[in-house]
Amino acid sequence: MSEVEKDVCESEAKEIKEVTDKTYLAGLDLGQANDYSALSIAEKNIHRERGKIWSKLSIGHLERYPIGTSYFDIAEEIAGRFEDPRLRIRGKLVVDQTGVGKPVMDILRKFGMHPIGITITGGYDVNEDGHGGFNVPKRDLVSALVSMYYGNLIAVMGSLKAAPEFNNELQHFSVKQNKSTGFESFEPDEANVHDDLVISVALIAWYSQYFDRVRIPGHGQPWIKDEEANKIDPLGYGMK
Numbered sequence: 001m002s003e004v005e006k007d008v009c010e011s012e013a014k015e016i017k018e019v020t021d022k023t024y025l026a027g028l029d030l031g032q033a034n035d036y037s038a039l040s041i042a043e044k045n046i047h048r049e050r051g052k053i054w055s056k057l058s059i060g061h062l063e064r065y066p067i068g069t070s071y072f073d074i075a076e077e078i079a080g081r082f083e084d085p086r087l088r089i090r091g092k093l094v095v096d097q098t099g100v101g102k103p104v105m106d107i108l109r110k111f112g113m114h115p116i117g118i119t120i121t122g123g124y125d126v127n128e129d130g131h132g133g134f135n136v137p138k139r140d141l142v143s144a145l146v147s148m149y150y151g152n153l154i155a156v157m158g159s160l161k162a163a164p165e166f167n168n169e170l171q172h173f174s175v176k177q178n179k180s181t182g183f184e185s186f187e188p189d190e191a192n193v194h195d196d197l198v199i200s201v202a203l204i205a206w207y208s209q210y211f212d213r214v215r216i217p218g219h220g221q222p223w224i225k226d227e228e229a230n231k232i233d234p235l236g237y238g239m240k
Contacts, residue, residue: 024091031194032099037065038196042204053209057154062162071104079111090110094203144209146204166197
């Protein structure tokens, strides 16, 4: 091995060592024609104290793409971000595939990504979609976000340009119930308020909580053995 090759190997080993103490989650809400798309990226830390275990997400990136930005351009930009060793080695990309589905997921994969697709439903149960992703009730996404945010388990850096808009979206996000059917909907309470930033963070909040319960002993749910966890996370994208 030449000195140059040796230096490269040592550099990569150091790079990996520096990032393995933390994990990272990125949430991508893909808007349709007249909607914004939004990306959030969080550093995840698992805390253990006096027999209790909990996770905390620190949102270090929050971005809203201009309306009309192509899915190709969004995928290319995210792929560039995942060249960062912290994301490349210890990062997961969670994507709302509800409206755009397979084509956009395919674009992300062509850029070398391994997106975890979430289809948002109006039901009550979480289940696999047969393609490595999940069907998740919107109420579950919102509940995960609200419980972590107001439990001080999600911190959004105030210096982020999109932080004020995220806080505004969250304040205007509400539950509406149809008196005739009892059906609940979760949406902004004002017509001119969007929910793209909120959903992007809710995606990673739900994913974080869901796999914590599956994989971490003492996290509020009975321990599930790895082989059982792999049945619902066949591609191994869950936090370990």
